Amino acid sequence: MSLRYALLAALHESPATGYELTQRFRHRLAHVWNASHQQIYRELGKLHEEGLLTMTEVPQTEKPDRKLYQVTAEGEQDLRTWLTRPQPRPPTRDPLLVKLFAGDLLDLPALRAEMERLRMGWEQQLQTFQAIEQEHFSAPETLPQHYRMQHLALRRGILGIQASLRWLEEMEETLDQDN
Amino acid sequence: MSLRYALLAALHESPATGYELTQRFRHRLAHVWNASHQQIYRELGKLHEEGLLTMTEVPQTEKPDRKLYQVTAEGEQDLRTWLTRPQPRPPTRDPLLVKLFAGDLLDLPALRAEMERLRMGWEQQLQTFQAIEQEHFSAPETLPQHYRMQHLALRRGILGIQASLRWLEEMEETLDQDN
DNA sequence: CCTTACATGTAACAAGTTACATGATTAG
DNA sequence: CTAATCATGTAACTTGTTACATGTAAGG
Structure with missing residues (x-):
């Protein structure tokens, strides 16, 4: 459940593509929330469908087009609401x-x-x-x-x-x- | 993947029912590996099917029969092998x-x-x-x-x-x- | 020549969560 | 009367993992 909010928070900081988000999760967010690129792309798709993100295709020559995502007003509101709700602490599994x-x-x-x-x-x-x-x-x-x-x-x-x-x-x- | 080995280790310590295992996971194993009773019953079923556990029904009056599980020789061997293999450290998700x-x-x-x-x-x-x-x-x-x-x-x-x-x-x- | 970075995904599967179901006994 | 303990599960759903897929350009 928190992955979507991690994405919203990361995109609120600055708009980005799935690829860039994958890098952020690997480096700056490694000690916060782990996610693979497959999960990220899937969740971005859902978030976009639900209207919490806008998506702009940025054409490139000789490479797949970049898809730039930004948080919508609705997405920001959703994140805000989530932020006020107490979250469970992560279960231990070592x-x-x-x-x-x-x-x-x-x-x-x-x-x-x-x-x-x-x-x-x-x-x-x-x-x-x-x-x-x-x-x-x-x-x-x-x-x-x-x-x-x-x-x-x-x-x-x-x-x-x-x-x-x-x-x-x-x-x-x-x-x-x-x- | 580790849930099955947590169960094998717990049952190696002493044979038990799904219910008792649920208690152990809630208390003595809370800081080691989290699992709900649904997961435990499901995994016990699989482990039994695969021949890593034996199951003995212990009839009770006025209560559902208890199903006592024990590790088989094959189960013990499986656990031993797993113990020698390096395990990934748990991903952070907070x-x-x-x-x-x-x-x-x-x-x-x-x-x-x-x-x-x-x-x-x-x-x-x-x-x-x-x-x-x-x-x-x-x-x-x-x-x-x-x-x-x-x-x-x-x-x-x-x-x-x-x-x-x-x-x-x-x-x-x-x-x-x-x- | 091989790997890494760039950039996107699909498909199948495994693991974990939430909700529902039954039914007696005991303690407050 | 209500909640907890005992004792088992099923079903539906969400999350996370693994494997596969494509194709260019740059650096060692």
Whole structure:
């Protein structure tokens, strides 16, 4: 349900094509809402049908035409209404934690390898996030509300990853004791 | 895909009915893998068809018969194999973070109210988790591996919530500056 | 030569949600 | 009288994933 509102919010920031939105979701929105290009194109189609978006075809030579979407007044109103409604918090579904419940069936070397891969991934993502923070949000007080809110979303990502890394350390300690 | 393995792991711990599994998922597995009773019954049916579980009907008077499921050798092997394969980390999809990207359309009073509700929910869950930790995991070194792994999953939940609460504080500060 | 970026999709399937259905017993 | 616990499900729908499809241009 939230995908449509994520799209409306992203398009409210600035009009875009499905392709551009896919990039935004992959990069700036990776720590907020995940969506593949298939989902995005499908949802854009629906939103357009329902009159929440306008679509303008921008012809190109030698490439498929770009389809530029913008939020309509109705779309903005829909988003506004959604924003006032309390949203459920996302359910937890983590395959790695599932593994921990398999007890003695666990393959410890494989688990350690997986943890190591995870750690590298998280550390890299943390660096990316911190670089963005330095570049765009180094003086938060001076920023307009719009950007401060985005900064808060990024902070969430950073704090989450830091907690994950601390947890990994705890895990490694426990596994070392076990041996 | 992981739901089936969560079920196999839970049933490996001890055989159970769909109803009992639903309770476990709601309580002990809430911070690991979420699933509703409909999903659980459906998946148990499939797993049984595929021969990964055996099912024994236990007659009861005046109530529907209980269907007790147990993992077969094949099921255990399937779980073992899955455990050695690296799993993707769960994608992020958080409606509250989506809201932060709506910029000037955000309804700040509604946001504050939502944060307050969230905070209460998290604090309560944290207390629950910490109570479980004290009761079952106060001397982690002395526990068998099986329980130590479950403790690690719980630690993940605790660290995650603590990070969430710290983030909420940051948010409140920012909103207060804004006014 | 191969991959990445650009730019759009369709089709089939798997997973997750919401609503509905039944029926006894116990606790407040 | 009402709600919760026990115990099972079906049906319809929405969301998310995976695989396939097309075609150019630029960079290493």
